[in-house]
């Protein structure tokens with residue numbers, strides 16, 4: 001019997017291998033998450049360049065992950081498809097026009113992958129993540145628990161790190177979630193935050209600890225990274241690898257993930273149990289009134305945007 005790596009056979013596709021897609025691939029290879037990694041991009045030269053560069057990573061660590069270029073259709077037959085395709089805004093383009101362009105990219109990708117293998121899991125990373133997850137879910141015709149977005153998972157680990165650094169404790173001793181619609185209106189669920197199980201405000205007194213400043217810094221951190229270096233590949237790349245591993249290993253990790261919210265008719269982040277079939281179940285958070293009201297307000301706005309997009313098409 002071989003004593004080698006016993007990683008089960010599993011295939012992950014990354015659609016859109018720009019900065020974020022490549023960093024996700026890098027993290028997936030280092031973590032030995034999949035036995036095969038399929039890269040897809042409309043820019044075929046870029047795709048093939050990424051295949052060669054990432055293959056060097058696999059060679060250098062004697063990895064069992066094989067990397068190859070693929071079509072959209074092949075991607076739709078994998079265990080997991082990660083969508084990291086996007087478009088930079090062009091000069092003179094309004095926000096609405098850019099949203100429409102982003103929506104049409106997701107539409108064309110999902111359409112090109114359809115019909116999916118019936119148990120394929122689709123992870124949306126492209127922004128605006130909640131809107132695009134809602135659209136991909138409808139279009140894919142897959143069960144809702146198989147299509148979800150990275151949502152506020154990165155924001156949650158980011159804020160946890162900022163709080164931990166400020167409080168001079170380990171991030172692993174801080175439990176907190178950012179939930180709701182990712183971006184300007186995301187909500188920090190402070191009422192449920194704990195330090196090793198103790199309510200956080202018992203440990204870090206609100207009059208002495210800068211809760212609001214840290215939440216604000218968390219919210220604007222992506223912008224500041226993009227201003228400085230043009231993209232935010234590594235943080236989200238690592239999150240993608242973590243989500244894929246939670247799924248394939250079926251560990252039952254509880255994570256804030258953008259998924260369908262029946263009460264609001266759209267997708268946004270709340271904690272879920274991640275498993276081999278996708279979202280195994282959602283976790284009810286005992287939020288306070290203000291938090292619930294903020295979430296409802298931004299969910300309603302997202303719902304309106306979705307309806308406007310449907311009407312315009």
Ligand SMILES: NC(=O)c1ccc[n+]([C@@H]2O[C@H](COP(=O)([O-])OP(=O)(O)OC[C@H]3O[C@@H](n4cnc5c(N)ncnc54)[C@H](O)[C@@H]3O)[C@@H](O)[C@H]2O)c1
Pocket residue numbers: 015016017018019020021040041042043046084085086087088105108109124125126127128129150151154230231232233236
């Ligand atoms: N959810 C999050 O927390 C998070 C964090 C960081 C970035 N993002 C998002 O990830 C996306 C990618 O960012 P990036 O910096 O890598 O951009 P990028 O421009 O470097 O890469 C995007 C790639 O998508 C490709 N693409 C476009 N249309 C395609 C299609 N139809 N099929 C296949 N590929 C296609 C492009 O050719 C390009 O290579 C953006 O939407 C960004 O906002 C999300």
Ligand SMILES: *[C@@H]1O[C@H](CO)[C@@H](O)[C@H](O)[C@H]1NC(C)=O
Pocket residue numbers: 085086087088089095096098099102126127128
């Ligand atoms: C469109 O997508 C790009 C990245 O792909 C993102 O940076 C931008 O915020 C999105 N724009 C809008 C208006 O949704």
